[in-house]
Amino acid sequence: MILKHYFIILLFINNVSSKSKFTLDEFFNYTTFTSLTVAPDDGQSILIQTLHRIWDRNINEEHLYLHTLSDNNKKLITTQGSSFKPKWKGDLIALILTSNSTNRAKKVKTSDEVQYIHIYSISTDQLVPLMIGKESIHTFIWSTTSMSIYFATRTPWSEEDEETYKNEWKDVIQYREQYRGDTIYRADLENMTLTRIVPLVNISYRVNELICSPDGKQLIYSTKPASSNLERIHDYELFLLDLTNPSLSNPLKLTNNSAIEENLKWSIDGLVFFTVTGKGSVDSEYEDSQGRLYHINISNYRIERWANQFKGQVNDYILLEGGRQGVVILGQLSTETQLYKQQSFSSELIKQNGWNGTYENIATASSGNSSTIVFIHSSYEQPQEVYFINNIDQLNIALPVTSENKLFTKRNLPKGKSYRWINKDDKMEIEGILLYPPDKFEEKNLPLFVLIHGGPYEADTNSFRLDWYYCAAMMATEGWLVLQPNYRGSTGYGDEFLRSIRYQIVSRPAKDILYGVDALIHDGIADYTKLTIGGYSYGAYLTNWIITQTTRFNAALSGAGASEHVADWGLTDIPLASIYMFGGFPWQVPHLYQQEAAIFQIDKVRTPTHIVVPGSDIRVATSENYILERALNSLDILTKLIVLPDEPHLLGNNPWHEKIKLREEIRWLQKYGHICVSACNETFNSASHHTYIQIHTFTFFLLVLLAYFKN
Ligand SMILES: *[C@@H]1O[C@H](CO)[C@@H](O)[C@H](O)[C@H]1NC(C)=O
Ligand SMILES: *[C@@H]1O[C@H](CO)[C@@H](O)[C@H](O)[C@H]1NC(C)=O
Ligand SMILES: *[C@@H]1O[C@H](CO)[C@@H](O)[C@H](O)[C@H]1NC(C)=O
Ligand SMILES: *[C@@H]1O[C@H](CO)[C@@H](O)[C@H](O)[C@H]1NC(C)=O
Numbered sequence: 001m002i003l004k005h006y007f008i009i010l011l012f013i014n015n016v017s018s019k020s021k022f023t024l025d026e027f028f029n030y031t032t033f034t035s036l037t038v039a040p041d042d043g044q045s046i047l048i049q050t051l052h053r054i055w056d057r058n059i060n061e062e063h064l065y066l067h068t069l070s071d072n073n074k075k076l077i078t079t080q081g082s083s084f085k086p087k088w089k090g091d092l093i094a095l096i097l098t099s100n101s102t103n104r105a106k107k108v109k110t111s112d113e114v115q116y117i118h119i120y121s122i123s124t125d126q127l128v129p130l131m132i133g134k135e136s137i138h139t140f141i142w143s144t145t146s147m148s149i150y151f152a153t154r155t156p157w158s159e160e161d162e163e164t165y166k167n168e169w170k171d172v173i174q175y176r177e178q179y180r181g182d183t184i185y186r187a188d189l190e191n192m193t194l195t196r197i198v199p200l201v202n203i204s205y206r207v208n209e210l211i212c213s214p215d216g217k218q219l220i221y222s223t224k225p226a227s228s229n230l231e232r233i234h235d236y237e238l239f240l241l242d243l244t245n246p247s248l249s250n251p252l253k254l255t256n257n258s259a260i261e262e263n264l265k266w267s268i269d270g271l272v273f274f275t276v277t278g279k280g281s282v283d284s285e286y287e288d289s290q291g292r293l294y295h296i297n298i299s300n301y302r303i304e305r306w307a308n309q310f311k312g313q314v315n316d317y318i319l320l321e322g323g324r325q326g327v328v329i330l331g332q333l334s335t336e337t338q339l340y341k342q343q344s345f346s347s348e349l350i351k352q353n354g355w356n357g358t359y360e361n362i363a364t365a366s367s368g369n370s371s372t373i374v375f376i377h378s379s380y381e382q383p384q385e386v387y388f389i390n391n392i393d394q395l396n397i398a399l400p401v402t403s404e405n406k407l408f409t410k411r412n413l414p415k416g417k418s419y420r421w422i423n424k425d426d427k428m429e430i431e432g433i434l435l436y437p438p439d440k441f442e443e444k445n446l447p448l449f450v451l452i453h454g455g456p457y458e459a460d461t462n463s464f465r466l467d468w469y470y471c472a473a474m475m476a477t478e479g480w481l482v483l484q485p486n487y488r489g490s491t492g493y494g495d496e497f498l499r500s501i502r503y504q505i506v507s508r509p510a511k512d513i514l515y516g517v518d519a520l521i522h523d524g525i526a527d528y529t530k531l532t533i534g535g536y537s538y539g540a541y542l543t544n545w546i547i548t549q550t551t552r553f554n555a556a557l558s559g560a561g562a563s564e565h566v567a568d569w570g571l572t573d574i575p576l577a578s579i580y581m582f583g584g585f586p587w588q589v590p591h592l593y594q595q596e597a598a599i600f601q602i603d604k605v606r607t608p609t610h611i612v613v614p615g616s617d618i619r620v621a622t623s624e625n626y627i628l629e630r631a632l633n634s635l636d637i638l639t640k641l642i643v644l645p646d647e648p649h650l651l652g653n654n655p656w657h658e659k660i661k662l663r664e665e666i667r668w669l670q671k672y673g674h675i676c677v678s679a680c681n682e683t684f685n686s687a688s689h690h691t692y693i694q695i696h697t698f699t700f701f702l703l704v705l706l707a708y709f710k711n
């Protein structure tokens with residue numbers, strides 16, 4: 001008898017980790033890697049840019065390190081932030097530094113502030129600024145030598161032009177006319193000193209990316225509109241500038257398609273690679289697909305697609321030995337992001353034998369017969385670190401370069417696994433990730449938090465990322481079983497899966513999610529009296545909608561979401577996304593804009609809802625959040641809205657705001673998540689849903705009748 005008890009106690013102790021859970025402060029002590037660059041000449045060192053949030057001092061601490069792989073030596077180059085990936089040529093590294101980032105929001109550029117490119121010399125350890133003028137740099141690239149750099153800025157105004165404008169308009173802004181195109185320049189250097197700046201061409205667009213051909217004779221740039229607003233897809237094309245031609249004023253247009261070309265790389269044999277990630281199509285009318293890789297042959301403008309048999313999304317790629325050995329892609333399929341190699345665009349795509357989880361930020365450089373490949377890897381219980389290999393076939397013996405997040409290997413972490421269910425309306429299988437509270441892996445009857453990713457063209461994968469947006473691990477550590485559903489619209493499940501939210505942008509994915517909650521209740525995994533939900537951006541569009549469709553959730557978290565779509569289209573910087581999703585402008589398909597909007601059904605909400613507004617959001621207009629708050633407040637539904645001043649859609653200016661967002665959301669779930677609102681016994685199915693609407697429609701008519709007779 002005693003022995004038996006002893007045995008049980010032992011089992012119990014064995015099951016419970018001796019490690020402590022991480023705290024909210026530790027959660028925000030996570031380091032992310034914002035860029036990796038391999039030494040172009042010998043591949044023996046890498047540049048690593050890190051970002052670490054010091055929330056109590058309002059500082060985004062950004063470091064640029066030079067790591068030597070042979071002796072694992074680490075040298076700090078700068079603590080100033082850099083908004084661009086550093087560009088490396090020989091002994092020199094070109095950087096654009098943002099001034100010291102104590103609250104970057106305060107650092108809005110004034111019109112006479114001088115702009116610099118900084119050049120760092122590895123051999124002399126000098127960092128010198130090159131003054132380039134008053135306009136901010138949109139992009140830059142080395143020529144084939146370290147003698148010149150090409151860069152693009154907005155075409156500067158002459159003092160006369162400025163004077164004329166001031167006389168005629170003073171401070172009045174002409175909305176559309178205020179934007180103007182770019183000038184591409186060449187800056188010549190001698191001994192790290194700027195000798196001259198030569199304007200090459202003025203264009204009516206803004207330059208998005210710039211690359212130089214391996215022989216140094218041509219430049220290719222991609223464009224976007226001067227306003228940066230995604231209104232017309234034909235503003236986004238590739239152009240070629242022949243540097244050997246003395247009259248540069250006529251760039252050659254290389255593409256004429258309905259896609260946004262990004263992530264340009266020039267192969268040694270004259271192909272220009274690019275990706276299109278959920279932003280139109282290169283070979284048909286505008287249509288979104290998962291991330292794809294293409295090349296264009298600039299001799300005949302032919303475009304070929306790589307990895308075209310891959311069912312998932314191409315997230316990123318590298319050219320192996322300048323393209324001679326083909327490409328390696330980072331491919332996300334289901335909840336894994338793995339490396340795949342392809343020798344030529346027509347050959348087979350071969351999965352490389354690596355570790356389970358998520359690979360990110362791949363980079364390479366090769367010289368002679370050696371190459372170095374670096375990347376970030378993480379999985380459910382492995383924090384992100386940088387690793388390297390010398391050969392793509394050695395993926396499973398990659399060596400770590402960093403140990404920035406070692407703290408988390410000493411903490412008792414949530415364990416994750418994939419979970420699948422069926423949307424009973426159309427029998428589609430949906431997958432999500434379940435993240436269990438520490439020590440509760442695969443336990444039953446747990447309180448549930450459904451965390452809906454944004455995008456919608458994203459996916460939750462087997463990875464480890466900690467921040468205000470990727471907050472699943474924090475919520476699990478707070479005791480919630482976290483379901484992260486890869487609803488219709490997510491990447492990694494085929495193009496049809498991604499596209500099937502068109503015309504049903506919230507109603508269809510909402511069903512995917514709600515059937516997932518049903519399945520968890522049915523399987524005894526989630527406690528149906530303790531259901532909560534939340535999401536950010538598109539995840540909040542869905543949250544706002546879902547709380548109008550069911551009262552089963554005790555608490556909801558909504559961040560930077562929309563509750564209607566006309567102002568959403570009219571105020572966002574990417575209106576084309578609305579047009580594509582609904583198949584027309586608001587005046588062409590008004591019923592769809594209305595049908596898929598939470599605001600017109602908001603009176604069905606009973607769930608206490610916490611709302612976060614980034615104060616300077618132009619992706620999802622801040623007004624959308626105030627509309628939601630006013631509606632819930634008018635209906636006496638518990639709600640609280642907090643504003644994060646000066647923050648853009650994806651925050652990042654002041655880490656204090658990120659911490660407060662999460663602190664308040666945790667509190668909201670703690671406070672209301674365990675209290676059953678009104679429908680604890682309601683399980684989602686179309687029958688009960690239907691009745692609910694009928695009753696409410698009936699009540700509505702009664703009220704209208706009453707009002708009528710009163711008058
Ligand atoms: C963050 O981590 C660093 C080093 O890992 C440690 O020195 C510091 O005390 C940590 N801060 C918090 C708030 O945990
Ligand atoms: C930026 O801040 C760091 C540390 O706070 C300091 O050492 C450095 O001199 C500052 N740089 C500039 C340009 O102010
Ligand atoms: C560059 O600097 C080095 C050392 O300061 C000097 O010897 C050399 O002449 C300089 N070259 C030019 C072109 O100015
Ligand atoms: C580009 O625009 C600037 C400013 O308007 C003008 O001074 C310059 O002559 C233009 N350059 C070319 C090559 O057209």
Ligand SMILES: *[C@@H]1O[C@H](CO)[C@@H](O)[C@H](O)[C@H]1NC(C)=O
Nearest residue numbers: 234253255256257258284285
């Ligand atoms: C570009 O494509 C559009 C239709 O997609 C077509 O109307 C136009 O003529 C094309 N322009 C050129 C220069 O080929």
Ligand SMILES: *[C@@H]1O[C@H](CO)[C@@H](O)[C@H](O)[C@H]1NC(C)=O
Nearest residue numbers: 269270271297298299300301
């Ligand atoms: C690019 O096109 C040219 C002209 O059709 C062709 O000769 C060349 O082989 C192509 N290059 C590659 C790498 O396919």
Ligand SMILES: *[C@@H]1O[C@H](CO)[C@@H](O)[C@H](O)[C@H]1NC(C)=O
Nearest residue numbers: 335336354355356357418462
């Ligand atoms: C990796 O994932 C596969 C399928 O998801 C699984 O069968 C395998 O056991 C996993 N391997 C490791 C080492 O976890």
Ligand SMILES: *[C@@H]1O[C@H](CO)[C@@H](O)[C@H](O)[C@H]1NC(C)=O
Nearest residue numbers: 042043367368369370371390
């Ligand atoms: C490159 O190849 C040459 C000749 O095949 C060989 O001598 C040399 O050691 C190789 N270098 C590396 C880094 O593998």
Ligand SMILES: *[C@@H]1O[C@H](CO)[C@@H](O)[C@H](O)[C@H]1NC(C)=O
Nearest residue numbers: 529676677678679680681682
């Ligand atoms: C749920 O059902 C149980 C038993 O069927 C009942 O006792 C309870 O009052 C119901 N709760 C609510 C909130 O309707």
